[in-house]
Amino acid sequence: MTQQMAPTVVEALVAGPSGGRRAPRGGRRWGPGSWLLPLYVVLAFVFLLTPIVQVIAYSFNDSRRNNQQWQGFTLDNWANVCDQQGVCAAFGMSVLIGVVATVIATVLGTLLAIALGRYRFRGRTAVNLLLFLPMATPEVVLGVGLAAQFLTVGVPKGFWTIVIAHVLFCISFVVVTVKARVASLDPALEEAGRDLYGSSLQVFFRITLPLLLPGIVAAALLSFSLSFDDFIITKFNAGPVTTFPLWIYTKKSVPAEANVVASGVFLLAIIVVVIVQVLQARRRRRLARTP
Amino acid sequence: MAFAAFGGAAARAAAEPAPLKKGAVAIGLLAPGVAYLLLFFLTPLIALVFTSFEQPASSGAIGAYVPGFRWQNYGEALATYWPHFARSFGYALIATVAALLIGYPVAYFIGVTARRWPLLQSLALVLVIAPFFISFLLRTLAWQQILGTNGWIVAALHGLGWLGPNEGIVGTDFSVVFGLTYNFLPFVILPLYTSLERLDIRCLEAGSDLYASPATRFLRITLPLSAPGVVSGTLLTFIPAAGDYINADQQYLGSPNTAMVGNVIQGTFLNSQQYPLASAISVALMVIVLVIVAIYIRFAGTEDLV
Numbered sequence: 285m286t287q288q289m290a291p292t293v294v295e296a297l298v299a300g301p302s303g304g305r306r307a308p309r310g311g312r313r314w315g316p317g318s319w320l321l322p323l324y325v326v327l328a329f330v331f332l333l334t335p336i337v338q339v340i341a342y343s344f345n346d347s348r349r350n351n352q353q354w355q356g357f358t359l360d361n362w363a364n365v366c367d368q369q370g371v372c373a374a375f376g377m378s379v380l381i382g383v384v385a386t387v388i389a390t391v392l393g394t395l396l397a398i399a400l401g402r403y404r405f406r407g408r409t410a411v412n413l414l415l416f417l418p419m420a421t422p423e424v425v426l427g428v429g430l431a432a433q434f435l436t437v438g439v440p441k442g443f444w445t446i447v448i449a450h451v452l453f454c455i456s457f458v459v460v461t462v463k464a465r466v467a468s469l470d471p472a473l474e475e476a477g478r479d480l481y482g483s484s485l486q487v488f489f490r491i492t493l494p495l496l497l498p499g500i501v502a503a504a505l506l507s508f509s510l511s512f513d514d515f516i517i518t519k520f521n522a523g524p525v526t527t528f529p530l531w532i533y534t535k536k537s538v539p540a541e542a543n544v545v546a547s548g549v550f551l552l553a554i555i556v557v558v559i560v561q562v563l564q565a566r567r568r569r570r571l572a573r574t575p
Numbered sequence: 576m577a578f579a580a581f582g583g584a585a586a587r588a589a590a591e592p593a594p595l596k597k598g599a600v601a602i603g604l605l606a607p608g609v610a611y612l613l614l615f616f617l618t619p620l621i622a623l624v625f626t627s628f629e630q631p632a633s634s635g636a637i638g639a640y641v642p643g644f645r646w647q648n649y650g651e652a653l654a655t656y657w658p659h660f661a662r663s664f665g666y667a668l669i670a671t672v673a674a675l676l677i678g679y680p681v682a683y684f685i686g687v688t689a690r691r692w693p694l695l696q697s698l699a700l701v702l703v704i705a706p707f708f709i710s711f712l713l714r715t716l717a718w719q720q721i722l723g724t725n726g727w728i729v730a731a732l733h734g735l736g737w738l739g740p741n742e743g744i745v746g747t748d749f750s751v752v753f754g755l756t757y758n759f760l761p762f763v764i765l766p767l768y769t770s771l772e773r774l775d776i777r778c779l780e781a782g783s784d785l786y787a788s789p790a791t792r793f794l795r796i797t798l799p800l801s802a803p804g805v806v807s808g809t810l811l812t813f814i815p816a817a818g819d820y821i822n823a824d825q826q827y828l829g830s831p832n833t834a835m836v837g838n839v840i841q842g843t844f845l846n847s848q849q850y851p852l853a854s855a856i857s858v859a860l861m862v863i864v865l866v867i868v869a870i871y872i873r874f875a876g877t878e879d880l881v
Contacts, residue, residue: 422818429619
């Protein structure tokens, strides 16, 4: 589902609030009652976070009979996750596919972003359209299209067909994310490198690439999370391979071990995001201090 | 440039700094990515159109089709499955509007009200993104449990007499729209946040200096300035929601009466192997979505959006 994620998502995730913008003065002047908006926001967050709490809570459910109702607290599910048939294999498969798809999508997308951000060439509009269309196409259509083509050509579905499908929906998002970074790059820095007799390759690897890196990292993280959680396009192109979402889908009653894996991934991701935010905040403060 | 429609204010704010260079390098940079998209995006779409016109093989075996020009596939697709199309676009529309109504105040709070507290702003952003990090299927199943017949919400509604004894929430139009709204809410909040975060408070101050009421300030200043966020947020919700079929799946929040186009495509393609029919439905879905998106961008957008 997460195929159509805005570049703004990544930007918000990695850059955090830009700071330095004027705060509204005098709380009471803005809006009817200063408590109404915060209350509304709190309720919205309760709505957003309730299922997450539920998923994590049920990872501790003593669910030998069923995981539909609360049976009692246990740590068994966490201690013996892999005892549940197939869950760890599916998780490993999702990670592997995510890594391979992310590497390919990030490389292809970054090259496209640099070309679009830096060079003038004929057929620009066509390339932009070619990148926009996958984002404007419902995922189920992308999935069926690829599956129909694999069927026609006679390619057996499996690991690589899933990777191909995932790279397809990740590329556009990588391009949008990295392109924003290319656009904000100060060309004077590259010129300085050339003035100091740096070769084009040296300039690229010593100046351009490090400056683009935050954008590229954000794009890679986005690609991985899109790939890891994808269900629809994977369903059409998986064949005998089982990813984590596909494994969940095959279960009539989802065992608590699925909740354990999902909760573990969730906690890890939150930790990564918090670290990135802290690093960004420190960097901003450091930049603010230098005159 | 069509991209900007998805980038919200972010893509717009980037000025054109460096003059574009000319060069053969561009070809080298473009070639792999463009080749990939031609091979695995454009070719499959063309193949899909061809498949959608195929006719059954004379052997009559399941899943066996030969090339042809059976345009009736489209007639059958629309005649049989028009309720699913109607549901898909109806659900997606309601969910998009609902997500906008829920998400706008949240984005405003994070982007404008919370400016004085950067830490609160960062925390709120992490919480908005948090649902992305936990499995989409499990989140939807969690709602199924919460809204299900054994949940306290249904019990409370039964107690109040608002629901009949045999009525539930899961499996209704409401639960599917609810799930779609929930699952795509962050996609509305984040682009809106990026737009509102750039809102210059002095514009609002100028408005109130000129005796504009809060409602007028919102309608004449805040809303127009956040329009790019509204456009990209609604597109990011509407398109995937129209093609989604997990929320409407019988194992999740749906029932046979809530099946959307995606459910039909999965059933006809993967289960009954009616490839031409599934392809015709998919092509129809894509064409309708693209037409709606094109009209919407033209209607809502300035030159920045197209």
